[in-house]
Amino acid sequence: xxxxxxxxxxxxxxxxxxxxxxLATGLVLYLPSLSVLVSRRQLVQSLHFWIxxxxxxxxxxxxxxxxxxxxxxxxxxxxxxxxxLRWLRGGKAPQGRFxxxxxxxxxxxxxxxxxxxxxxxxxxxxxxxxRVRFASTVILHxxxxxxxxxxxxxxxxxxxxxPATRHALRGMTLGDVSTEWAARxxxxxxxx
Amino acid sequence: xxxxxxxxxxxxxxxxxxxxLATVVGGASSLFWGKAAWDRVAGVVSPVxxxxxxxxxxxxxxxxxxxxRMPVFDPATWRLxxxxxxxxxxxxxxxxxxxxxxxxQVSTFHCVTGWTVKDVHWAGVRMHDVLSLARxxxxxxxxxxxxxxxxxxxxxxxxxARLADVMLAYEMDGKPLAREHGAPLxxxxxxxxxxxxxxxxxxxxLVSQAESGYWEQRGYDSNAxxxxxxxxxx
Numbered sequence: 001x002x003x004x005x006x007x008x009x010x011x012x013x014x015x016x017x018x019x020x021x022x023l024a025t026g027l028v029l030y031l032p033s034l035s036v037l038v039s040r041r042q043l044v045q046s047l048h049f050w051i052x053x054x055x056x057x058x059x060x061x062x063x064x065x066x067x068x069x070x071x072x073x074x075x076x077x078x079x080x081x082x083x084x085l086r087w088l089r090g091g092k093a094p095q096g097r098f099x100x101x102x103x104x105x106x107x108x109x110x111x112x113x114x115x116x117x118x119x120x121x122x123x124x125x126x127x128x129x130x131r132v133r134f135a136s137t138v139i140l141h142x143x144x145x146x147x148x149x150x151x152x153x154x155x156x157x158x159x160x161x162x163p164a165t166r167h168a169l170r171g172m173t174l175g176d177v178s179t180e181w182a183a184r185x186x187x188x189x190x191x192x
Numbered sequence: 193x194x195x196x197x198x199x200x201x202x203x204x205x206x207x208x209x210x211x212x213l214a215t216v217v218g219g220a221s222s223l224f225w226g227k228a229a230w231d232r233v234a235g236v237v238s239p240v241x242x243x244x245x246x247x248x249x250x251x252x253x254x255x256x257x258x259x260x261r262m263p264v265f266d267p268a269t270w271r272l273x274x275x276x277x278x279x280x281x282x283x284x285x286x287x288x289x290x291x292x293x294x295x296x297q298v299s300t301f302h303c304v305t306g307w308t309v310k311d312v313h314w315a316g317v318r319m320h321d322v323l324s325l326a327r328x329x330x331x332x333x334x335x336x337x338x339x340x341x342x343x344x345x346x347x348x349x350x351x352x353a354r355l356a357d358v359m360l361a362y363e364m365d366g367k368p369l370a371r372e373h374g375a376p377l378x379x380x381x382x383x384x385x386x387x388x389x390x391x392x393x394x395x396x397x398l399v400s401q402a403e404s405g406y407w408e409q410r411g412y413d414s415n416a417x418x419x420x421x422x423x424x425x426x
Contacts, residue, residue, distance in 0.1 A: 032372045035255040039262050078208030107208040111215035118220060123305070128411055130423025135306040136226030138254075140219060143226070 001179050001191055003097065003171035007066040008073060012172055014062060015109070018055030019152070022116075025051060026145065049124050056117050077106045083188070094187035105151060112144055119144065227306055234310070252309040255372045256386075258406060263340035263392040265375040272360075272377060274322065276397035277332035282325045286376055290362065292317045297357050299382035301389070302418045314380050316361035319353050322396070332398035337379055337390040346390050346405030347414070348381065357382055360393065384416040 004012070025048040028034045029041065038044060063070060076098060083093035084100035098106070119141040126133035158165045159172070165185070171177040182189060222229075234252075267286045274282040295318050301309045334349045352358070359380040362369055369375045374391025381388055387407040408414045413421040 030254065032253055032255045032370075035257070036262060036372045039257070040260050041255070041257045042260075078206045078212070079204035080207040081204035084204070103208050104211065107211040108215060111212045111219065114216050115219040119223075122223070126305075130411075133305075133423050134223045135424065136223050136228075136230075138306045139226040139230050140222050143222075144219070 001177060001182055002175055003168075003177045003182070004175050005069060006175070007062065007070060009172060009175060011059065011062045011066065011070070014055070014058050015113070018051065018058065019148070021051045022048060022055065023145070023149075030142070030145075049120070052117070052120050056113070059113065077103050079103075095185065095189070097186055097189040097191075099186065105155065108151065112148055115140065116144055231308065252307060253373070254303065254305075254307060256303075257341060258344055259341045262371055263375075265371065265392075267376070270376060270394075272322075272393060273395040274326040274398075275395065276336065276399055277329040278398050279327035279329060280325070284322075284325075289317065289360075289377065292321050295359060297359060297380075299357055299380070301380075301382065302385055304385040304387060304412065304416065304422050313363075313365045314359055314361040315363035316359045316377070316380070319358050319360065322360060326398070328398045331400055334399050334402040336397040336399050336403075337393060338395040338397065339374075339390050340392040340394040344390065344392075344406045346379075346388055346408070347399070347402035348379075348388065349402050352381070352384075352415075355381065355383060383418060385412075385418060385422065387412060388416045 025044055028038045028044045029048060035041060066073075076096070080100060080103060083095065084103065086093040087095060087100040088104070119137050122132050122134065122137045123141060126137060159169045160166055167177060167181045168185075270286055272284040272289055274284070294315060296313070296315045298311050298313050301312050328350070332350065334347050335353050336345060336347055338345050348358075357380075360377055361380045362377050364370070364373055369378060374393070377393040378391045379389050379393060388405070390405075402414060404414060415421060419425045
């Protein structure tokens with residue numbers, strides 16, 4: 001049965017592509033050993049910045065393009081019922097199309113995207129202008145990176161490795177999942 | 193979206209929106225408290241962090257460069273040239289530099305972008321011991337530090353360069369200065385932000401007055417006192 005629309009998958013994969021491109025260029029800027037290896041800091045810095053700008057612009061474009069359907073998805077993601085709260089406390093509770101963990105992850109990912117964007121722009125423009133230079137910008141940007149790495153590691157484990165959940169990857173690549181798997185993991189999910 | 197009503201389950205709450213907004217607001221507000229909080233946490237963590245070095249791969253340093261390639265130190269060809277307004281121009285080999293009186297100090301390194309590395313152990317030579325070899329002329333009032341990483345230069349007045357903990361450092365934390373930290377020799381002036389601490393030193397010239405260094409030509413303050421310049425503490 002259908003789990004993710006084309007526009008939902010597009011948003012997910014654009015976000016993933018942007019994240020890993022920014023992680024790769026960001027680590028070259030961040031890790032001394034890599035910066036020795038690559039050396040061309042100015043170039044990597046520009047790449048990192050413009051990939052970031054393109055990433056945010058692409059996400060914004062898909063959000064506009066997706067319009068009401070993505071808005072409906074967002075409504076679904078932000079709504080927590082009693083079963084979700086029970087699930088978060090570790091109890092067994094039937095879940096909708098998204099389980100409560102996925103809802104938490106979605107809210108954090110969206111917030112981190114905003115914060116990465118804001119702190120990144122402040123770093124870029126703060127280099128030229130003391131009015132937007134804060135001593136803590138770099139700490140925020142790095143902190144987001146560390147927490148994101150933990151979230152992404154957990155996400156990759158559940159999507160690629162964990163036997164009970166990795167079937168979900170099919171939903172994000174091809175769009176559909178088996179009815180039997182959906183009944184087991186997302187009992188309350190009633191496709192329209 | 194209209195959710196089909198579930199028996200025994202009241203209307204779902206929009207906690208996701210709350211979590212999103214709280215994270216954005218909390219994260220953005222950290223622009224005003226993040227560094228203070230991190231400095232406190234780092235003070236507790238750093239004794240442990242020494243054992244966790246592989247997990248914290250940067251040890252707090254970030255490597256900033258301006259050229260396409262980091263300079264390479266070749267002991268056979270490297271020289272520290274002292275020139276300009278001096279009685280006696282001098283060119284020191286690495287071994288000659290190492291044979292000058294050795295000084296050590298532990299000081300904190302502050303970058304203007306907000307990161308700080310505490311308790312860096314430097315070893316090197318004091319400015320006085322180098323300058324006395326070349327004997328500055330009366331008309332010399334400032335020093336021009338020329339990096340092998342072109343076109344990086346920066347200046348200190350002679351008074352600034354004579355501060356007690358200014359050093360030409362060839363060792364950091366017990367090891368010869370690593371390439372990314374400016375091998376073989378860098379300027380250390382803990383009172384000023386990192387961009388004044390010129391890496392990959394190749395020449396020091398005595399000049400009549402300080403001019404604008406690389407970052408100062410791009411809007412940063414020439415007198416880069418930590419906490420009292422570049423928009424901080426003013």
